[in-house]
Amino acid sequence: MIEAVGLTKRYGKTLAVNNLSFSVPAGEVTGFLGPNGAGKSTTMRMILGLDNPTSGQVRIGGKLYHELKHPLRSVGALLDAKWVHPNRSARAHLMWMAKSNKIPARRVDEVLETVGLSAVANKRAGGFSLGMSQRLGIAAALLGDPEVLLFDEPVNGLDPEGILWIRKFMHRLADEGRTVFVSSHLLSEMALTASQLIVIGKGQLISQSSTEEFVARASENTVKVRSPQLPQLRQALAGASASIVDEPSALIVSGLDSAKIGELAANNGLVLHELSPQTGSLEQAFMQITGDSVEYHTGLENVA
Numbered sequence: 001m002i003e004a005v006g007l008t009k010r011y012g013k014t015l016a017v018n019n020l021s022f023s024v025p026a027g028e029v030t031g032f033l034g035p036n037g038a039g040k041s042t043t044m045r046m047i048l049g050l051d052n053p054t055s056g057q058v059r060i061g062g063k064l065y066h067e068l069k070h071p072l073r074s075v076g077a078l079l080d081a082k083w084v085h086p087n088r089s090a091r092a093h094l095m096w097m098a099k100s101n102k103i104p105a106r107r108v109d110e111v112l113e114t115v116g117l118s119a120v121a122n123k124r125a126g127g128f129s130l131g132m133s134q135r136l137g138i139a140a141a142l143l144g145d146p147e148v149l150l151f152d153e154p155v156n157g158l159d160p161e162g163i164l165w166i167r168k169f170m171h172r173l174a175d176e177g178r179t180v181f182v183s184s185h186l187l188s189e190m191a192l193t194a195s196q197l198i199v200i201g202k203g204q205l206i207s208q209s210s211t212e213e214f215v216a217r218a219s220e221n222t223v224k225v226r227s228p229q230l231p232q233l234r235q236a237l238a239g240a241s242a243s244i245v246d247e248p249s250a251l252i253v254s255g256l257d258s259a260k261i262g263e264l265a266a267n268n269g270l271v272l273h274e275l276s277p278q279t280g281s282l283e284q285a286f287m288q289i290t291g292d293s294v295e296y297h298t299g300l301e302n303v304a
Ligand SMILES: Nc1ncnc2c1ncn2[C@@H]1O[C@H](COP(=O)(O)OP(=O)(O)OP(=O)(O)O)[C@@H](O)[C@H]1O
Pocket: 011, 014, 015, 016, 034, 035, 036, 037, 038, 039, 040, 041, 042, 043, 185, 295
């Protein structure tokens, strides 16, 4: 179990992580979702003691990272799969890690077997495909047989077979009772992998809920409304408990369908210039929920 309380990290003027509190339960895959630059990697680095919080704390099984007697036996992580000496074999890389962490050498062959790399154990890691490098990174994370596992964007750049393998493997680790915490910027991917979701934007918590609940909310259809009387319409909608997102000359409404919005406008004597139901992909809906929390707009968000 991982527990963050008021976790905050400031880099100069940038508030990368802002008063973040959440808990990641054991026995499940929990997704850590947020647009690029939301603060996911920074949070993971703080969990792993690679970065110090400006304020707040994060505990693994009740302990701060530096209080862990044998860190690799408590928490394993895959942060950057290419972090391997290219001329070392997969086995030599893991042997070196095992030795420096007082982990018995026999564990190296066990984890190579677990991730399906036994046949290439003596090959140069530098020649590995991205999928194989990811497996090697996961083998390294598993060396100490830790209760808690962290994966930062593990499926980035993988082919469908590699993605499926990672997804199944995470489920297996959770079924063994471990805490599995995995970051991604894609809701569609997390919807298939995680049973719990912690969603952040601009370093702040947007929601923590079951994936089912979040996807239901994200897939909720919205309605775009334009009116020359936007402030009055806004007020009427708010009174009807609709959720409203402001656009420059329109409102994006959820919680009420277009028929209800049309009736509400008529009952209040308001003119409508547009009343159009919007259905989009899960990713678009996710972008809408994270709203202006996206740090860098590329203009390509809706392409994928
Ligand atoms: N070492 C650092 N020095 C200065 N700013 C940093 C540093 N690390 C991260 N940041 C800034 O903190 C913010 C959060 O970055 P972070 O990498 O944690 O986000 P992320 O959600 O992991 O995004 P991505 O998926 O793009 O990596 C960004 O504005 C980033 O530029």
